[in-house]
Amino acid sequence: MVESGFSSPRSDPFPSGLRVLVVDDDPTWLKILEKMLKKCSYEVTTCSLARDALNKLREKKDGYDIVISDVNMPDMDGFKLLEHVGLEMDLPVIMMSVDGETRRVMKGVQHGACDYLLKPIRMKELRNIWQHVFRKRIHEVRDIESLEGLESIHMTISDSDLSEDGNLFSREDATSAKKRKDAETRHDDKDFSDPSTKKARVVWSVDLHQKFVKAVNHIGLDKVGPKKILDLMNVPWLTRENVASHLQILTEKIPFMQKYRLYLGRLLKENDAKSSVIGTKHADSPSKDSTGIFGHKNLTNMHQNDVLGGSYGFPVANSLVQSVDVRGHEGDQKRNASVPEADMKGTLSVDLPGPHKAKSSQMCFDDSFAPNDSGMNYTSFDHPIPSGYSLSEIAEIHFKQESRPLDLENCFNQLPLPDPQHHIQSEYLQSAPPISSGLSTTKRDASSSIEAKPSYDEYNRGNHIKHFDSFPVQMSESLNGQVFEPISATISNMKSQGFNLNCLTDWESVQRNIYWEVEAPFAPVLQGDCYAMNLGLQNIDFTEYSDFTEYIDPTLFAKVPSHLYDALSFDYEHIFDPTECPVIDQGLFIA
């Protein structure tokens, strides 16, 4: 037995020295696997009992990179071990068995196995296991990066205008702060030999961001690119990567924000006679699509490599889009048809057996700036939902229900339910359709432009856009500070239940950013909430996502003034009308 060091420095390049924990009650296989893994230059630790394995893992957090376990073990079901490892340590787990029955394999995948190997196992199969570790790392980096990006913005903004200091940190409880630290630390400690996973920590101050936005505006939404932006910004210490990352966060990680901003811009425009200062800089026909912060066209370009493999769980966007899909949006027809049976649970909920399965939402968003293949390589083993289905499709199924009037209290109260999986989802799903029903039909323009893109693009962009179609009415209305309180509480609740609220983090933060721009008085509260929520949510396992509908607080969509209903596409600039909101400086995309 070889004990791997706690944080063994590796002189050889990754994946050499990969720390593998093998669990198998069969001594013959244990010996063979150990030898095979050693031949791959991995560091091997063997266990013949699941309990032993768990103890080892718990003793040395971060002592292993990946776990390989047999399905059948005397003291504990391999699937149980799989769940434990996923929950407690969040390590990739590979299952093994001599039984290759589809049912079992599916079960393994459902429980979160990142791969399922059939015995007899070949060396070459073991050689490739490092990809699971690598993939996870990449997504962790991206998750942290984007959240930090948002977070730093919030932090900066909060510093400058904090009339309600208490609010800022009130909702971050000790656990979340600690976990966030752990997540960050863990990220830092990981041995990222691959340069693509290195991240540049830049605090995007308001000033810096304004420079950024100015540059973007100047270049033109459809021609924007990190290099051009960097050149224009004229910030010596800033690197192209910093800019690319920021751009990424703002456009891809939160793609639905675009539509959102478009919508809000419209609202502002209607609410305020004065045309925005910023607005004049851009070509913008409210009825057209490409006026979002980075335009639909841009999204298309940038999302070239986006496939279902996404690192950010924005299934919400997808699921909410469904309302539009359901209503017969042309482009979606083909997607509508292809949802697999397996993914459709009886009731209106996206299949979410547990945090592991939530990974399926990961498929929806990928980072086109990052190594392209990471997202594309999501095979069925990586995600509970086989590639080829987006959550949008799945959620779409769920959304096929008649609209019901928004029952805010209900929706809200239903959030902290003990059973995370189906119950909450269906509750939220109830609220979702009404949201969409309130939509104006004008948004079709924006959406339709998306639909022309290749299918995967559509999943992401189109869905996001449509997602916003669903939201605008509600979003714009929930500018009250009060709205956020329940949300935050809700989120804390959900957090405590082990949900992954990463998607919500981004979503909520986006919301708040928008809100600030629209209603100044509530800005501090919003910011505080947002930041707190970011912090609170960050610690959640970034790689696990759940149906967004679980977390979207319907109270957000409470009462939307009717005049907001006909928003179509918003102009990027309109969102930030300085005359409208004194707090506009604190917006995310302000020039």
Added chain:
Amino acid sequence: MERNQQRRQLAVMRQSLFDQEYLDEQFIQLEELQDDANPNFVEEVVTLYYRDSARLIQSIEQALEKKPLDFSKLDGYMHQFKGSSSSIGAKKVKAESTLFREYCRVGNGEGCIRTFQQLKKEYTTLKKKLEAYFQLARQVGPAETACRPK
């Protein structure tokens, strides 16, 4: 030279194990794992297999004597046994295991007992052949054993 003769003999022995389907590809995998760090790796693994599977054989034997037969338990044992046998590439033994499990699935006690007898035969035959093989291999030297069949 006797050495060369032995080498030839060893090669023939090895080839026939594959030809007669006593062993499959997995055995070659084991051979490929053998190196200077573990010069007797294959033999060690096979020894480990026979030692460990012996108790499984015994458990199955005992379970087959109970009336009525607990097919689920039998299947469980055989599943383990099959997994183990796959580790050394014991082809015929594995085939019998699969058949046994099939009989368990349909609840055919007679079939189970019959198959198990056949399985034990194959199991023992293979053991003897491998013992002879390794004995000769040790005499010949480690380098001779690692070559793929046709």
